[in-house]
Amino acid sequence: MLDIAAELHQWCEQGRDFAVATVVATHGSAPRRPGAALAVDADGTAIGSVSGGCVEGAVYELCRASLESGDSVLESFGFSDEDAFAVGLTCGGVIDILITPVRAADPADGGARTTLAAALSAAARGEAAALARVVGGAAGPLGRALLVRPDGPYEGTLGGDAELDRTVAAEARAMLDAGRTGTLTVGTEAVAAPLGAAETECGQRAVLLVESSSPPPRMIVFGAIDFAAALVKVGKLLGYHVTVCDARPVFATPRRFPEADEVVVDWPHRYLDTQRLDGRGVLCVLTHDAKFDVPLLERALRLPVAYVGAMGSRRTHLDRLARLRDAGLTEEELARLHSPIGLDLGARTPEETALSIGGEIVASRRGGTGAPLTGAHTPIHHDARTPLGPLGSPA
Structure with a gap:
C-alpha cells in the first residue's frame, strides 16, 4: 500500500472514503510483490495495481463491495488448469490479497x-x-x-x-x-x-x-560525461536518488544533468568520504582517469554498498587493478568491482551503455545472470522463494 502513498495521502487529506487491496503474499510466479496495492474510492476511481492486469477487475469489485460493507477480507487468486479463462493468474502463481475499507466515519x-x-x-x-x-x-x-x-x-x-x-x-x-x-x-x-x-x-x-x-536508495555517478547523463535517466527510472559528482565545475552543472537530484562539484574521493551510504547504495565510476578512479575506488570497495562499477577498457581495468593492489586492497575487496562496467549488450551509444549498466545493477541486486530468458530453465524472478502455502505456511 505504501507504494501508492502519495496518492492515498491526498485522498485521506480530502476526507475521501476508499478501499485498498494489498498483496500480502505470493506463491510461485507472480507479477507483483508483497506490498503492491490497488485502491478504489467511493466514486469508483482506481489507482495502483496488484497483478499487472490478471485479476484487476475482480479485485476492483471486491474493493467496491468492501467499501460498501465496511468489512475487510482476505482473498487468494491463482491459475486454474480446468478453466484458463477464469479469474486467475495466467503466469501460474498464486497471490493472497487483503482488502481493507478506509472510511472517514467508521x-x-x-x-x-x-x-x-x-x-x-x-x-x-x-x-x-x-x-x-x-x-x-x-x-x-x-x-x-x-x-x-x-x-x-x-x-x-x-x-x-x-x-x-x-x-x-x-x-x-x-x-x-x-x-x-x-x-x-x-x-x-x-x-x-x-x-x-x-x-x-x-x-x-x-x-x-x-x-x-x-x-530511495542512493546512486552516485562519478564523472560528468555524456554517458553519465544517460545513466542518470536510467537511475531515476529504477527509483534511485541520483547524484552526479565531478571535480570539474565546467562540466558538473545542473543544466547538463537536469534529471539528477544533485550535482556536486568536488573531488570524487573527498565527496565520498562525506557520505553515509547503506547497503542499497550504488556507485558508478565513469571518470576514466586514474587520478580520480584509484583514490575513489580505494574507498568505495571498502564500503558496505550494493554495487561498485567502473568504466574503462580491459587494459584500463588491468592497470586499475594493479594500482589498487599497490594501494593495499585485498583480492576479496577487488572481487566486488564490476569492471568493465555493464552487461555485454554490444552497447555503443551512451543510452545503450546506460541500459547495460542498469541491467547489471538489477541483475546484481536480484541474483540474475543477464542471459536471455528464451530457452533458459532458470527462474524468471530470482528473488522468489520456494512456493509456499497460504500466508507463508509450507505448501
Whole structure:
C-alpha cells in the first residue's frame, strides 16, 4: 500500500472514503510483490495495481463491495488448469490479497484509519516507516494496523493486546532496518483465536503484513560525461536518488544533468568520504582517469554498498587493478568491482551503455545472470522463494 502513498495521502487529506487491496503474499510466479496495492474510492476511481492486469477487475469489485460493507477480507487468486479463462493468474502463481475499507466515519475500525493516514503521510514525505497490518491468526480484526518508525513509540494497536503490539513493533522495526516487506508470524497468548488459526508453543499465532517504506536508495555517478547523463535517466527510472559528482565545475552543472537530484562539484574521493551510504547504495565510476578512479575506488570497495562499477577498457581495468593492489586492497575487496562496467549488450551509444549498466545493477541486486530468458530453465524472478502455502505456511 505504501507504494501508492502519495496518492492515498491526498485522498485521506480530502476526507475521501476508499478501499485498498494489498498483496500480502505470493506463491510461485507472480507479477507483483508483497506490498503492491490497488485502491478504489467511493466514486469508483482506481489507482495502483496488484497483478499487472490478471485479476484487476475482480479485485476492483471486491474493493467496491468492501467499501460498501465496511468489512475487510482476505482473498487468494491463482491459475486454474480446468478453466484458463477464469479469474486467475495466467503466469501460474498464486497471490493472497487483503482488502481493507478506509472510511472517514467508521467507529468500528479501532483507529485504523488514523494509523493508516499517519503511515501514508510518512511514506509520502519520504520518511522511513513500517506499517504492520493483521492478515490472519490470533490477533485483532483483519486490517488493524500498527505504525513503527526507526525511533520513538509505535502508533495504533492490533486489537488491544499490549504485549503483542510491543512484539510486533520490535519485529517490524527490524524489518524496516533491513528494508524488507513481507509477512510476519508471531506467537501470542490470546485466549480466543479465529477459526483455522494454528497452534504454537506460545499458544496461538498472529500473522501480519509488514510494509517497509524507506527513502530511495542512493546512486552516485562519478564523472560528468555524456554517458553519465544517460545513466542518470536510467537511475531515476529504477527509483534511485541520483547524484552526479565531478571535480570539474565546467562540466558538473545542473543544466547538463537536469534529471539528477544533485550535482556536486568536488573531488570524487573527498565527496565520498562525506557520505553515509547503506547497503542499497550504488556507485558508478565513469571518470576514466586514474587520478580520480584509484583514490575513489580505494574507498568505495571498502564500503558496505550494493554495487561498485567502473568504466574503462580491459587494459584500463588491468592497470586499475594493479594500482589498487599497490594501494593495499585485498583480492576479496577487488572481487566486488564490476569492471568493465555493464552487461555485454554490444552497447555503443551512451543510452545503450546506460541500459547495460542498469541491467547489471538489477541483475546484481536480484541474483540474475543477464542471459536471455528464451530457452533458459532458470527462474524468471530470482528473488522468489520456494512456493509456499497460504500466508507463508509450507505448501
